[in-house]
Amino acid sequence: MNIYPFQAQPQEPSLPAPLLQAQDLSIDYASGATRVRATHEVSFDVFEGDRFVLLGPSGCGKSTLLKAAAGFVQPSSGGLLLRGRRILKPGRDRIVVFQEFDQLPPWKTVRQNVMFPLLAGGVKRREAEERALYWTERVGLGRFADSYPHTLSGGMKARVAIARALAMQPDILLMDEPFAALDALTRRRMQEELQALWEDARFTMLFVTHSIEEALVVGNRILLLSPHPGRVRAEINSHQFGLASSGSAEFQAAAQRIHRLLFGEESGVPAPAGADPAVAALAVRS
Amino acid sequence: MNARVEPLVRPEYERPLLPPPPPPEAAARPATARQRLCRTLLQAGWLRKAVLLALLAALWEWAAHVAGNDLLLPGFLQTALAFVDGVVSGELPRYVGVSLGVLLQGYLAGVAGAFLLTSVAMSSRIGRDLLETLTAMFNPLPAIALLPLALLWFGLGKGSLVFVLVHSVLWPLSLNAYAGFRAVPQTLRMAGRNYGLGGLRIVTQILVPAALPAILSGLKIGWAFAWRTLIAAELVFGTTSGKGGLGWYIFQSRNELFTDKVFAGLATVIVIGLLFEHIVFDAVERLTVRRWGMQG
Numbered sequence: 241m242n243i244y245p246f247q248a249q250p251q252e253p254s255l256p257a258p259l260l261q262a263q264d265l266s267i268d269y270a271s272g273a274t275r276v277r278a279t280h281e282v283s284f285d286v287f288e289g290d291r292f293v294l295l296g297p298s299g300c301g302k303s304t305l306l307k308a309a310a311g312f313v314q315p316s317s318g319g320l321l322l323r324g325r326r327i328l329k330p331g332r333d334r335i336v337v338f339q340e341f342d343q344l345p346p347w348k349t350v351r352q353n354v355m356f357p358l359l360a361g362g363v364k365r366r367e368a369e370e371r372a373l374y375w376t377e378r379v380g381l382g383r384f385a386d387s388y389p390h391t392l393s394g395g396m397k398a399r400v401a402i403a404r405a406l407a408m409q410p411d412i413l414l415m416d417e418p419f420a421a422l423d424a425l426t427r428r429r430m431q432e433e434l435q436a437l438w439e440d441a442r443f444t445m446l447f448v449t450h451s452i453e454e455a456l457v458v459g460n461r462i463l464l465l466s467p468h469p470g471r472v473r474a475e476i477n478s479h480q481f482g483l484a485s486s487g488s489a490e491f492q493a494a495a496q497r498i499h500r501l502l503f504g505e506e507s508g509v510p511a512p513a514g515a516d517p518a519v520a521a522l523a524v525r526s
Numbered sequence: 527m528n529a530r531v532e533p534l535v536r537p538e539y540e541r542p543l544l545p546p547p548p549p550p551e552a553a554a555r556p557a558t559a560r561q562r563l564c565r566t567l568l569q570a571g572w573l574r575k576a577v578l579l580a581l582l583a584a585l586w587e588w589a590a591h592v593a594g595n596d597l598l599l600p601g602f603l604q605t606a607l608a609f610v611d612g613v614v615s616g617e618l619p620r621y622v623g624v625s626l627g628v629l630l631q632g633y634l635a636g637v638a639g640a641f642l643l644t645s646v647a648m649s650s651r652i653g654r655d656l657l658e659t660l661t662a663m664f665n666p667l668p669a670i671a672l673l674p675l676a677l678l679w680f681g682l683g684k685g686s687l688v689f690v691l692v693h694s695v696l697w698p699l700s701l702n703a704y705a706g707f708r709a710v711p712q713t714l715r716m717a718g719r720n721y722g723l724g725g726l727r728i729v730t731q732i733l734v735p736a737a738l739p740a741i742l743s744g745l746k747i748g749w750a751f752a753w754r755t756l757i758a759a760e761l762v763f764g765t766t767s768g769k770g771g772l773g774w775y776i777f778q779s780r781n782e783l784f785t786d787k788v789f790a791g792l793a794t795v796i797v798i799g800l801l802f803e804h805i806v807f808d809a810v811e812r813l814t815v816r817r818w819g820m821q822g
Binding site for chain 1: 722731735736819
C-alpha cells in the first residue's frame with residue numbers, strides 16, 4: 241500500500257520523472273511604478289500521486305506560485321514544467337479550485353457546473369452528463385444535481401468545485417486555499433472527504449494553505465515558504481499524518497517544527513497538546 | 527464594586543440525540559375558508575395596487591365633476607369610454623401598432639450598437655476610452671434634442687425617429703453593460719480561461735451571463751427612454767405618409783378638442799409602458815437572474 245514517492249531523498253537518481261517541476265522560479269509583480277518580488281528562486285518537484293502542499297504565511301507567494309502553475313502568471317525567470325513541457329498559458333490539464341465561491345457560474349445548476357468545462361473542451365454531451373453525475377454523486381451532492389449554487393452552503397459549493405475539477409481528470413489539481421472560506425467544522429469535514437476522494441481516485445494535487453494543521457493533514461509533502469519575497473525554507477514529509485493522528489504527540493511535534501521553521505525559535509511556540517488555553521491564560525494572570 | 531467575578535463551575539451533561547420532532551401541522555391553527563381567502567387577498571400585491579388605482583380614479587372623477595368642464599378635464603368614466611371606443615373601432619390599436627413598430631426598430635438597432643460598442647470597449651484600451659468619452663458626452667443629452675438635426679438629415683419620416691431612438695437606447699445600455707462586464711468576478715474569468723475558453727466564447731459563456739443583471743437593467747432603462755422619446759418625437763412632427771403613431775393621436779385629438787381622447791392616448795402610453803415593464807422584463811428576470819440568485 242505504500243505509494244508515497246518520497247521515502248528517499250529527492251536527489252536520488254532512482255526517482256521517477258517529476259510531474260510538475262519548478263526550477264528557480266522568480267515571479268515579480270508590478271506594483272505601481274515599482275516591481276515587487278513575490279517569489280525568489282523557488283524550486284520543487286511534484287510527483288505523480290502527490291498531495292503537495294505549499295505552506296507559508298501571507299506574502300510568501302504561495303498563491304502566486306499556484307497561479308503560475310495554472311498559467312495565469314508568467315515568471316520573470318526560471319520556469320515551470322508539466323511533464324517536461326513548459327507552462328505558458330492556462331490549460332485544461334491543470335484545473336484550479338479557487339477559494340472564492342464565485343468560481344461557480346450562478347446561472348448553471350450543480351450538474352451544469354460540473355459539465356461546463358467538459359463541454360467547453362469538446363466532450364460529447366452524453367459523456368459529460370455521465371461524468372458529471374458520477375462526480376456529483378461522489379462528492380455527496382447527487383440530490384442537489386439540479387440546484388443552483390446560491391441555494392447551496394459554502395461546503396457544498398466547495399464540493400461542487402472539487403467535483404468539477406475531478407471530472408476533468410486533469411494531470412494535476414491546483415487548489416488555492418479551497419477551504420479557507422469555510423467554517424472550522426466544515427473545513428475539517430472537507431479535509432476528510434478530500435482525503436477519501438484521494439484514497440479512491442489517486443489524483444495529483446498542489447494544495448496551497450496557510451494552516452499548519454491543514455498542511456499536515458492534507459499533504460504528504462510540504463514545501464515551507466518564507467515571506468517577502470517567498471523563498472524555500474524546507475521540504476517536509478507529512479504522509480504519516482491524517483485527521484486521525486491530528487492530536488498525537490508526533491503531529492504536535494511536527495506542527496511545532498514547522499512553526500519554528502517559519503517564525504524562528506523565540507517567537508510564540510504553540511501550547512503543548514492537551515493544554516487548555518483558558519487554564520494556561522489563567523495561570524499567567526494569577 | 528470591583529470584586530472579580532469568577533465564572534461558576536457547573537456540572538456537565540450529555541443527552542442522547544432524539545429523532546427530530548415531526549414538522550408542525552399545517553392545520554394547527556384552524557382557519558375558515560373565508561379567513562384564508564382574506565389572507566391570500568391581502569398578500570396579493572396586485573390587489574392592493576388595484577384598490578389604490580380605483581381610489582385614484584374615484585378622486586379623478588370627483589375632481590372632473592367639480593371642475594365641470596369636459597374640454598379641460600374629462601372624468602375617468604368619459605376617458606375610459608373614449609379608450610374603449612378607440613380600441614373597439616380599431617383606431618387606437620392602429621396608432622399603437624405604428625408606434626411599436628418604429629420603437630422596436632430603433633430599440634433593436636440601439637441594442638445592437640450598444641453591444642458593438644461594449645465589445646470594442648472590452649477588447650482594447652482605446653475602445654474603453656472611446657466608450658467612456660462618448661457616453662459621458664451623449665448620455666446627458668436628451669435624445670429629443672437631436673430631433674431637429676435628425677429631421678434635417680433624414681427628413682420627415684421613420685429614419686429620423688429611428689435615429690433619435692437609437693440615441694436614446696445606445697448610451698444608457700452601453701454604460702450599464704460595460705459596468706456589468708467590468709464587475710464580473712476575476713475568479714470566474716480565470717475559471718473560464720482555465721477551461722480553455724477564449725475570445726468570443728468567454729464573452730458569450732462567461733461575461734454576458736455574469737453581467738446579465740446589469741445588462742437587463744440597461745435594457746429596461748433604454749426601453750423607458752426610447753418609449754418616452756418616441757411619443758415626444760411623434761408629438762413634434764406628427765405623421766408621415768398618413769400613418770401616425772400614438773403621439774400623433776394625442777396631438778391630433780387635442781387639435782380637435784377631443785380632450786377625452788387625449789387622456790385615452792396618455793393612458794395607453796402608460797399602459798404599454800407598464801405592460802412591458804411588468805410582463806416582458808419581469809418574466810425575463812424571473813427566468814434568469816432571479817432564478818440564479820443574482821438579484822433579490
